[in-house]
Amino acid sequence: MKAIVYRDTGAPDVLRLVDRDRPEPGPGEVRVRVAVSGVNPTDWQARSGIGHPKRFAEVTPHLDGAGTVDAVGEGVDRGRVGQRVWLFMAAAGRPTGTAAEFTVVPAEQAVPLPDGAGFDLGAALGVPALTAHRALTVAEDGPDRLRPGALEGKVVLAAGGAGAVGHAVIQLARWAGATVVGTVSSPAKAGLATAAGAHHVVDYRRGDPAAEIRRIAPQGVDLVAEVALGANLALDLAVLRTGGTISTYANDGGRPVELDVPRTMVLNARLQFLVLYTAGPRARAAAVEDVAAAVRDGALPVGEEHGLPLVRFPLDRTADAHRAVEGRAVGKVLVDVAP
Structure with a gap:
């Protein structure tokens, strides 16, 4: 699979597009074929080493994204395969975020995305x-x-x-x-x-x-x-x-x-x-449930007509996406992972 990685913290140029083996989900995890990855200030700050000590030899960045579950680990309902989901905190405490064609996350961090809600919306949820x-x-x-x-x-x-x-x-x-x-x-x-x-x-x-x-x-x-x-x-x-x-x-x-x-x-x-x-799992779980309900109600649309312009980059230009966020681009910066 194609993935963006960095081995050293620093400027956006440390990001590299590489080929990596497709990850396998462990117990309680799901593997997601990523369609769109969302970029947040936390992502470039972690890449820069600002307030986020690097814990792994190689990191695939980005906390948020959206895509389709394509495999599940032990203990996860196999009926989730094929489910459209939005992801949050994918790279928190893990080396593999959403700037890759596939990522693995705990099952509860892959939240069902209702019919009618696109992957752009899903990738824009998460941290914000x-x-x-x-x-x-x-x-x-x-x-x-x-x-x-x-x-x-x-x-x-x-x-x-x-x-x-x-x-x-x-x-x-x-x-x-x-x-x-x-x-x-x-x-x-x-x-x-x-x-x-x-x-x-x-x-x-x-x-x-x-x-x-x-x-x-x-x-x-x-x-x-x-x-x-x-x-x-x-x-x-x-x-x-x-x-x-x-x-x-x-x-x-x-x-x-x-x-x-x-x-x-x-x-x-x-x-x-x-x-x-550091808000704690109880507060995050409540937030996920309520945000999911708002999405079902159609209350969180994105796009310029809804007050949040989308600024897009292909996967091989993830460094430019980081530059856009660092430069305080107006709107939500997204990386298109799927062709």
Whole structure:
């Protein structure tokens, strides 16, 4: 089979297209013929060696993808052969991710993809959608599961509403009944956040964004899903209601976080840091179930018309796909594995 590998961490040029033996599934595992592989910031960071120590002599990257189960290991229902699935965390703690024609994962990390949901959608779920779910379910007085109506009456602020996680936050929050406000940095990104389903979009680089958000939510925002805490914390605190939650999954831009402790205390605010990989199996399993339900309801479409442009590369240009993600390409970067 064809696979992308790297043996040393570094720039995208360390990625190589090679021939490898087709892997065999072990007990509790499935083998998937990969159609589309999704690329996340975590993938290029691991390849670069940033915060992710390399554990294996050779690594095939990428956590997310979609394809068809073509073999199962001992203890797995053989009826799963031929099932269309989306994959998450394929390369987490394992040397073989989805940047290959075949990959092997634990059976529970291959989630059935319903009829009508394409492989592009499946490959775009994984890290972004599961992270968005976690961000929306950590508030002290909010739900720990998502379903239609679970966020009824709540106001959710999706910071960076044109990004992959921000896009999923908007879609999941709207599916769950929240009023959704997206913040963006340009008119083009405002169009994407609106297409994703945001009820209101605010350009944080123009005018008085705090006043604009307060006009939308006079009592304050219930929950902020934050992508750039250092840059946005002052705005978040200016619009957060008493007892509200800021759930932060990234600090894009790397600006140091300066916390106004008295103000945060008076708000009785919750500042919740999160990362999918250490969230624990219970939280991840709940996220998978709820995201799968949203997919069945047609609540998580992708493509420019739905607010998430798809940026595509063939397998032999995976290095260029990594460069696109590192360069902050707008939309979801996908690698077409199958011809």
